[in-house]
Amino acid sequence: MTGTPAPPDTDGPAPFTAEDYAARMRRAAEAAEAAGLAGLLIAPGPDLVWLTGYRPAETERLTLLVLRAGHDPALVVPTLEAPDAAEAAGAPALTLLDWTDGKDPYDAAAGLLGARGRYGISDNAWALHLLGLRRRLPDVDHVALTRALPMLRAVKDAAELDRLAAAGAAADAAYEEIVKVPFDGRRESEVAADLAGLLRRFGHTQVDFTIVASGPNGANPHHEAGERVIRRGDMVVLDFGGLKHGYGSDTSRTVHVGEPTDQECEVHDLVRAAQEAGFRAVGPGAACQDVDRAARAVIDDAGYGEYFIHRTGHGIGVTTHEPPYMIEGEEQPLVPGMCFSVEPGIYLPGRFGVRIEDIVTVTEDGGRRLNNTSRELAIVD
Numbered sequence: 001m002t003g004t005p006a007p008p009d010t011d012g013p014a015p016f017t018a019e020d021y022a023a024r025m026r027r028a029a030e031a032a033e034a035a036g037l038a039g040l041l042i043a044p045g046p047d048l049v050w051l052t053g054y055r056p057a058e059t060e061r062l063t064l065l066v067l068r069a070g071h072d073p074a075l076v077v078p079t080l081e082a083p084d085a086a087e088a089a090g091a092p093a094l095t096l097l098d099w100t101d102g103k104d105p106y107d108a109a110a111g112l113l114g115a116r117g118r119y120g121i122s123d124n125a126w127a128l129h130l131l132g133l134r135r136r137l138p139d140v141d142h143v144a145l146t147r148a149l150p151m152l153r154a155v156k157d158a159a160e161l162d163r164l165a166a167a168g169a170a171a172d173a174a175y176e177e178i179v180k181v182p183f184d185g186r187r188e189s190e191v192a193a194d195l196a197g198l199l200r201r202f203g204h205t206q207v208d209f210t211i212v213a214s215g216p217n218g219a220n221p222h223h224e225a226g227e228r229v230i231r232r233g234d235m236v237v238l239d240f241g242g243l244k245h246g247y248g249s250d251t252s253r254t255v256h257v258g259e260p261t262d263q264e265c266e267v268h269d270l271v272r273a274a275q276e277a278g279f280r281a282v283g284p285g286a287a288c289q290d291v292d293r294a295a296r297a298v299i300d301d302a303g304y305g306e307y308f309i310h311r312t313g314h315g316i317g318v319t320t321h322e323p324p325y326m327i328e329g330e331e332q333p334l335v336p337g338m339c340f341s342v343e344p345g346i347y348l349p350g351r352f353g354v355r356i357e358d359i360v361t362v363t364e365d366g367g368r369r370l371n372n373t374s375r376e377l378a379i380v381d
Contacts, residue, residue, distance in 0.1 A: 021090030038117030039068035043125035053089030062105035163247035168370035171249035174198035192225035218353030252357035282367030
């Protein structure tokens with residue numbers, strides 16, 4: 001199995017250039033230095049894709065990007081994968097250092113690091129590799145990247161915002177179509193398959209999740225679509241997303257099969273009001289926790305606080321979940337270019353759930369929704 005460069009978008013925006021990736025790597029190295037780190041160690045995963053455009057296979061063989069202020073970026077790769085790494089969009093800014101099977105890859109990596117210091121390392125780095133580095137350089141310390149530099153990918157540039165907006169619009173188009181299909185008498189898994197097909201039809205190259213949670217299953221926020229048959233009278237939570245042009249979508253709407261009861265309407269209206277309050281709290285200088293507080297206060301004041309059991313939002317970019325997080329205690333100030341979900345919910349065990357979610361970006365004077373389908377309770381057949 002070999003790695004390959006991240007596939008270019010042939011039907012969308014122009015690919016990021018070598019200069020784009022070089023600027024990202026330079027900015028990351030400077031941010032690490034400002035945070036008191038000796039540098040950054042980036043394993044295969046979303047950070048490596050964002051920084052270099054390279055998406056290798058994640059195997060037991062060590063692949064590691066080393067970023068240090070004042071040094072050229074260097075990528076340690078297995079020799080058999082070096083040709084693919086050399087084709088990555090960010091390769092012109094990289095020094096490639098390959099190692100062959102039978103050799104100790106940590107010797108190759110150690111030559112790029114100082115004998116001492118503290119490095120930020122990708123959250124998803126394999127323990128195998130972290131322990132190998134520690135064995136080779138016992139006086140070098142490590143800290144999780146999102147702890148050391150949680151905002152590294154949080155603020156998007158104009159090209160990234162365009163991709164996120166396109167992904168959001170595609171998810172909206174999928175929702176507009178899914179409410180036209182029959183729900184009554186079909187399994188959750190069948191509707192979920194419809195949703196996945198629609199996301200792909202509207203340009204998603206990767207579908208990460210299609211939650212279809214009907215009736216009492218709606219009280220489980222991360223319910224996996226199963227074999228339950230949807231019936232008239234069910235509230236159904238739809239939560240779906242994935243990647244288009246390399247950037248994420250994530251939206252939730254709650255629909256009802258046939259006419260809802262008064263309480264179902266009341267709870268849905270309450271969640272809609274909470275979602276609006278969270279959105280209205282978005283703006284430069286507000287803290288992440290302010291968004292959570294604004295949405296949660298609406299639900300608390302109505303007496304349903306114990307049934308809102310998750311944070312109000314999460315960041316989104318080259319992955320569908322990343323910093324920042326909209327939760328009490330997160331004092332990180334919002335700045336223009338940040339993108340995250342606003343998704344309050346109410347979950348009544350054994351009965352039903354309601355969630356409404358939009359991706360929002362911070363603007364110079366407030367916030368802008370990247371999902372624009374109706375937040376009213378849709379009636380489906």
